[in-house]
Structure formats: C-alpha cells, structure tokens
Amino acid sequence: MHIVIVGLSHNTAPVEIREKLAFAPTAMERPLRQMLELPVIAEGLIVSTCNRVELCAATKEPDAAMAALRRFLAEYHEITSEEISDSLYDYQGEDAIRHLFRVASSLDSMVLGEPQILGQIKTAYGYAAEFKTVGLILNRFLHKAFSVAKRVRTETGIASNAVSISFAAVELARKIFDRLDNKAVMIIGAGEMCELAARHFVANGISKVLVTNRTFERAEKMAAEFHGKAVHFESFIEHLAEVDIIMTSTGAPNFILGKRQMEEVIKRRKNRPMFLIDIAVPRDIEPKVNDIDNIYLYDVDDLQGVVQANLKERKKEASKAEAIIEQEIGQFHQWLGNLEVKPTVIALRQKLDEIRQQELEKTFGNLKNLSSKQRKSIEAMAGAIINKILHQPTAVLKRAQNDTSSEDYVDAVRVLFDLPSPIGDDTEIKPLDDTGQE
Amino acid sequence: MTTNILLFKITLLIYFATTILYLIGVVSRRDRFRQNAVYLLIGGFVLHCITLVVRGFTTGAIPVASMHESLSFFAWALVGTYLLFYLRYRTVMLGAFITPLALVLMIIGTTTSAQAPTLNPILDSWWFPVHVTLAFLGHAIFSIAAAAGVMYLLQERMLKSKKFSGLFYRLPSLDTLDSMNYKCLTFGFPLMTMGIISGAIWANSAWGGYWRWDPKETWALITWFLYAALLHGRLTIGWRGRRAAIFAIIGFAFLLFTFFGVNLFLSGEHGFRNFTGQ
Numbered sequence: 001m002h003i004v005i006v007g008l009s010h011n012t013a014p015v016e017i018r019e020k021l022a023f024a025p026t027a028m029e030r031p032l033r034q035m036l037e038l039p040v041i042a043e044g045l046i047v048s049t050c051n052r053v054e055l056c057a058a059t060k061e062p063d064a065a066m067a068a069l070r071r072f073l074a075e076y077h078e079i080t081s082e083e084i085s086d087s088l089y090d091y092q093g094e095d096a097i098r099h100l101f102r103v104a105s106s107l108d109s110m111v112l113g114e115p116q117i118l119g120q121i122k123t124a125y126g127y128a129a130e131f132k133t134v135g136l137i138l139n140r141f142l143h144k145a146f147s148v149a150k151r152v153r154t155e156t157g158i159a160s161n162a163v164s165i166s167f168a169a170v171e172l173a174r175k176i177f178d179r180l181d182n183k184a185v186m187i188i189g190a191g192e193m194c195e196l197a198a199r200h201f202v203a204n205g206i207s208k209v210l211v212t213n214r215t216f217e218r219a220e221k222m223a224a225e226f227h228g229k230a231v232h233f234e235s236f237i238e239h240l241a242e243v244d245i246i247m248t249s250t251g252a253p254n255f256i257l258g259k260r261q262m263e264e265v266i267k268r269r270k271n272r273p274m275f276l277i278d279i280a281v282p283r284d285i286e287p288k289v290n291d292i293d294n295i296y297l298y299d300v301d302d303l304q305g306v307v308q309a310n311l312k313e314r315k316k317e318a319s320k321a322e323a324i325i326e327q328e329i330g331q332f333h334q335w336l337g338n339l340e341v342k343p344t345v346i347a348l349r350q351k352l353d354e355i356r357q358q359e360l361e362k363t364f365g366n367l368k369n370l371s372s373k374q375r376k377s378i379e380a381m382a383g384a385i386i387n388k389i390l391h392q393p394t395a396v397l398k399r400a401q402n403d404t405s406s407e408d409y410v411d412a413v414r415v416l417f418d419l420p421s422p423i424g425d426d427t428e429i430k431p432l433d434d435t436g437q438e
Numbered sequence: 439m440t441t442n443i444l445l446f447k448i449t450l451l452i453y454f455a456t457t458i459l460y461l462i463g464v465v466s467r468r469d470r471f472r473q474n475a476v477y478l479l480i481g482g483f484v485l486h487c488i489t490l491v492v493r494g495f496t497t498g499a500i501p502v503a504s505m506h507e508s509l510s511f512f513a514w515a516l517v518g519t520y521l522l523f524y525l526r527y528r529t530v531m532l533g534a535f536i537t538p539l540a541l542v543l544m545i546i547g548t549t550t551s552a553q554a555p556t557l558n559p560i561l562d563s564w565w566f567p568v569h570v571t572l573a574f575l576g577h578a579i580f581s582i583a584a585a586a587g588v589m590y591l592l593q594e595r596m597l598k599s600k601k602f603s604g605l606f607y608r609l610p611s612l613d614t615l616d617s618m619n620y621k622c623l624t625f626g627f628p629l630m631t632m633g634i635i636s637g638a639i640w641a642n643s644a645w646g647g648y649w650r651w652d653p654k655e656t657w658a659l660i661t662w663f664l665y666a667a668l669l670h671g672r673l674t675i676g677w678r679g680r681r682a683a684i685f686a687i688i689g690f691a692f693l694l695f696t697f698f699g700v701n702l703f704l705s706g707e708h709g710f711r712n713f714t715g716q
Contacts, residue, residue: 160607175593175606175611176611176612177613178611269676270676270678271676271677271679273612273613273679290598293680293681294678294679296598298600309602313607
C-alpha cells in the first residue's frame with residue numbers, strides 16, 4: 001500500500017487558481033465519496049484551506065492514483081487539466097509522508113509556524129472519518145502527522161515569538177513589564193489596528209483600559225467593548241500618568257504627544273516605565289520621546305522589524321523541525337512496510353500448510369497400512385520441509401522491513417506463491433462493485 | 439589538609455564545568471543546557487558547603503581568615519545567594535553572569551596560600567567571624583545586584599535601539615531585573631551596615647578604637663555611602679531602571695576595589711598579613 005498526495009498551495013498557485021480548486025468546508029461528503037469511487041483509491045482525505053488544497057490517498061498503484069486525482073480535481077471543479085497542471089504537485093511514498101508532516105507542523109505555511117493549519121487538517125480528517133473514507137492506513141498516517149506536529153511544537157521554538165504586529169506589541173510589553181495584569185492601557189484614536197492590539201492586551205491580562213477619541217461617542221463605544229473608561233480628547237493628557245501602555249492611531253497630521261509633555265508625564269510617574277505604541281501614519285508621537293529614560297516608543301516600522309526578527313528566529317528553529325520529521329518518516333515508513341510483511345509471512349505459511357495438508361491426505365489415502373508412528377514421522381518430515389523452505393524467505397522479508405525494499409519482496413512473494421492481497425480487502429471501505437454481474 | 443584542598447579543587451572544577459555549560463547554553467539557544475547548568479551549580483554548591491565545613495573543622499574556626507579562605511567563602515556566598523534568587527525568580531540567565539564570577543574568585547583563590555592561618559591573638563575575638571560573614575553576605579548580594587544591572591542595561595539597550603540579539607529572548611523583563619535590584623538593596627544594605635558596625639566593635643576590642651580611617655575602612659565607607667545614596671534615591675525620588683542598574687554596577691566596582699585593591703595597593707590593619715602575623 002502506498003500513500004500519495006496531489007495538491008497545490010500558496011507556493012505553487014496564485015489565489016485565482018486556489019479559489020477555483022477549493023472545496024467548500026461545509027459540503028465535504030460529495031467530493032470525498034467521489035474521490036473514493038475512483039478505481040485505484042482505497043482511502044481518501046481532502047484538506048482544503050484558503051492557502052492550499054491537498055488530496056491524500058492510500059492506493060496500491062501510486063502512479064495511476066496520482067493521475068486519477070489530478071483528473072478528479074479538474075473534473076470536479078469543471079476546469080481543464082491543462083489549466084491547473086502547472087500549479088499542482090504530487091508526492092508518493094516517503095515524499096508524501098514528508099509533505100503531510102511538514103504541512104501539519106506548519107513548515108509549509110505562509111507564515112512559518114502558525115498553528116491554524118493543524119486544526120484545519122484535523123477538521124478535514126474529522127469529515128473523512130465521519131464519511132468513512134479513511135481506513136487503517138490514513139487513520140494511522142494522520143494520527144502520526146498530528147503527533148509529529150505536536151512534537152515539533154514542543155521541542156522546537158517554531159511557534160514561539162510573535163509574528164504579527166499586535167502580538168509583537170504584547171510580547172514587547174512582557175519584556176518591559178513582568179506582569180500585565182496590574183497594568184493600564186490607553187487607546188488614543190479608534191483605529192482597527194489599535195482595537196486588535198487592545199484585544200490582545202486584554203486577553204493577556206491588562207485590567208484597565210482608557211479610550212479617547214475626537215468624537216467622544218466612538219471612544220465610549222470602544223470603551224464599552226473593553227469594559228474600560230472613555231476620556232475626553234481635550235483632557236486625555238491629564239490621564240497619561242495613570243497608564244503604562246499607550247497606543248495611538250489618530251489621523252492627526254502632526255504629533256499629538258511631544259517630548260516635553262512626556263518628560264512631564266514620566267516625572268509624575270516617578271520613572272515607572274511606559275510603553276508607547278504609535279501605529280498611526282503619519283506618526284502621532286514625536287520620535288525623540290524614545291530618548292527619555294524609561295519610555296520605550298515603537299512605531300509601525302519598529303514593530304514590523306520585531307516581527308521580521310522573530311520570523312528569522314523561527315526559520316532557525318525550522319531546521320530542527322525538519323530533523324524531527326526525517327526521524328518520524330523512517331518510523332512511519334517502517335510501520336507501513338510491516339503492514340504488508342507480517343500478513344505476507346503468515347499467508348505464505350498458510351499456503352504451504354494447506355499444500356502439506358492436502359498432500360498428506362493424498363499420501364495417507366494410498367498408504368493405508370501405516371502404523372501411527374510411521375504416519376507421525378511422515379507428517380513431521382513434511383513439516384520440516386516446509387520450515388526449511390520458509391526459513392530463508394521469512395528471514396529476508398523480516399530484514400527487508402527496515403528498508404524500502406520490503407515492497408519489492410512482498411510483491412515478488414505474492415506473485416510467486418499466488419497469495420491474496422494482504423491489506424485492502426479487509427480494510428477497503430468502498431462498497432464492492434460487480435454486484436450486478438451475477 | 440589535603441582532603442580540603444582536593445574538595446576545593448573539585449568544587450572549582452564543577453564551577454568551571456557549569457560556566458562552560460552556561461556558555462554553550464547562551465550561544466546555542468538551547469534551554470536544556472542552561473537548565474542543566476543550574477542543576478550542576480546546585481551540586482557544586484553542596485560540595486562547596488562540605489569543603490567549608492571540612493576546612494572549618496580542620497582549622498577550628500570559620501574559614502575566613504586568609505585570602506584563600508575569604509575568596510572561597512565569597513564565592514560560596516555568591517553561589518548560595520544566586521540559588522536563593524533562582525528559587526524566587528527562576529532566572530536561569532542570572533547564573534550565566536554569577537557562575538563565571540564565582541569561578542574567577544576560586545581561581546584567584548588557588549594562587550594564594552592555602553596554609554591554615556594562625557590568627558594574631560589580639561584579633562582573636564568572637565566579633566571577627568561575625569564581621570567577615572556579614573560583610574561577605576553583603577558582597578554576594580551586591581554582586582547579584584550588579585549582575586542584574588548588567589542584564590538590565592543589555593535588555594534596555596536592545597529595547598531602546600530595537601535591535602534584538604538572541605539574548606533578548608532569554609533575558610528576563612526589565613521589571614523583574616529592576617525589582618531584583620531593589621530586593622538586593624533592601625537585603626544587602628542592612629547586611630553591609632551591620633558588617634561595618636560589627637567590624638567597628640571588633641576593632642575597638644582589638645585596638646581600642648572604633649574607627650581608625652585605615653584605607654579599607656575609608657573605602658568601605660565610600661562604598662556604603664554609594665549604596666545609601668542609591669537606596670535613598672530609589673525610595674524617595676523614584677530612581678529606578680537604568681540609573682539604578684548603573685549605580686549597582688559602580689557600587690560593585692567600589693566593593694571589589696575595597697576587597698582586592700586595598701589589600702594589593704594600600705596597606706592598613708586589614709591586610710591579611712596583619713591578621714596572621716606572617
């Protein structure tokens with residue numbers, strides 16, 4: 001059994017193509033069932049997000065399966081194969097395993113290390129399990145992918161350090177103030193960015209929120225949202241000494257806070273540190289304010305710089321993650337190999353035992369005068385022959401479990417001894433056709 | 439005596455290994471190395487305790503009478519104080535500054551005579567160990583303050599300039615470092631004050647005068663005023679952060695000079711040779 005993946009992502013396809021090939025998350029039953037009706041597909045799973053579509057399948061014929069999945073993707077979305085063929089990638093065997101592990105661990109994400117993708121794969125798996133399009137192999141494969149992603153998450157710093165401006169602001173605040181729960185924040189202007197950052201601050205424990213705006217009603221509205229207090233714009237400066245964090249995003253053409261004002265404020269605060277976040281363009285706070293002791297002023301570009309630095313840190317961690325994945329690929333591949341080796345060994349022995357049984361019956365039918373002792377020794381001899389014959393092939397198969405050659409040996413043994421397919425028959429989920437043949 | 443020297447050397451080796459482990463931990467961004475460094479340091483500290491106890495039993499006194507003993511005791515107090523801070527603040531990184539300092543003290547210790555000192559009979563008083571122990575505990579706490587000060591300045595520099603090195607992710611927050619500065623002051627200053635007072639009482643019993651303005655006393659007083667100024671500034675006019683960090687570092691420099699410099703460059707009653715009559 002092989003694992004194959006056909007798909008496209010933000011790396012290979014622009015959004016115009018991705019949106020055409022996306023599957024609606026609320027209607028996964030039809031595509032999943034259709035996918036499973038393809039003749040070579042034994043198990044199937046569809047992951048569809050705004051950044052990628054992945055068709056993952058278990059099959060006995062990987063090349064045919066990949067071609068079938070490419071065709072299916074085009075036909076389902078009613079576009080020509082040529083139109084999308086350049087955007088698609090396909091993987092099989094180890095490469096397919098590596099691909100899904102990397103995707104689940106967010107190594108292939110647009111923002112390296114962002115955790116949403118794991119949840120999206122879990123949801124996709126949930127649908128596939130609900131509609132019973134996954135079986136023994138993909139079940140195991142997906143669970144392995146989840147555990148690999150978890151390992152990557154806990155053993156590397158890939159998801160540490162903020163990579164969005166608003167998270168970066170919270171993280172910086174934590175490097176200045178030890179705790180945020182006893183800190184107060186003032187929001188000046190009611191920009192969307194400010195609101196987002198404020199939300200993060202509140203989520204991280206900030207207890208006191210002051211909001212000011214030129215239109216007092218807007219300040220009140222936003223203050224209500226954070227259970228804070230609205231302050232009149234004319235008098236907000238009087239409240240500055242009460243707050244530890246200031247976020248500004250007004251449309252003012254000039255600085256609304258100058259160095260001299262802030263020097264006054266910090267003096268009134270007895271030098272307790274302040275963190276100033278100026279998200280406005282043009283800027284609201286005079287840049288020289290950063291020169292004041294115990295005041296830390298960050299504008300949009302500064303925060304962007306922090307985000308870039310954090311991304312760089314994450315990239316360094318990514319190589320560790322890749323190493324973990326390589327290790328896990330080996331393990332899973334071995335399991336996949338074992339999956340066929342063990343039943344093959346058993347089937348081979350059964351087959352020979354059957355032959356032995358038949359031949360013994362035939363022989364005993366001809367030689368009716370044998371004493372029970374003689375019969376026993378003939379039976380023993382037949383058994384010994386089987387054991388001797390089986391010894392070498394079994395040893396080779398077991399040794400081959402540990403590398404990629406196991407598939408070749410398994411196939412060879414099956415053809416040579418005419419053994420039934422090991423898995424698939426009992427794990428196959430799709431309804432058997434041929435019923436109308438009679 | 440040889441058991442004691444052996445213990446001392448093993449302790450030194452453990453501190454050396456800890457320093458290396460910290461160095462790797464800081465460079466390689468692996469938390470594991472730094473965490474293991476702390477565990478190793480705890481092991482070293484336990485051994486150091488044994489070393490001091492053995493030394494104390496062999497000489498029959500608290501081992502603070504010779505330069506060698508003092509350095510070892512200073513390093514011990516330093517590591518012990520750091521471990522106390524570790525219990526409270528869990529700052530693994532502080533150890534990366536403290537351990538090398540303890541190591542240097544121990545290495546200097548190996549260059550000085552490990553002979554058991556025979557204390558000059560006129561100085562043999564109960565006040566002597568009290569004075570020295572208090573003084574060294576104060577020293578240790580102020581060393582921590584200085585290390586926290588260095589960390590504060592590094593972190594503050596990065597936050598102001600917005601250029602972050604890997605160190606940024608591992609250093610504690612400015613608030614934590616500043617509150618360590620304050621904690622150190624509130625514990626270190628009384629210890630230092632009591633150290634000076636007990637020294638004066640001892641001097642009175644030995645020489646018949648509380649204060650003789652010998653160089654060590656003078657420098658100790660200057661250092662004391664420096665810390666007094668910092669404490670005052672913190673409590674009344676809101677000195678904190680960078681200024682407090684710089685003060686802690688300057689104070690520590692004075693402290694080191696009082697401890698080493700005076701013995702090396704200036705002569706006075708505090709020279710160890712006066713104690714031991716060599």
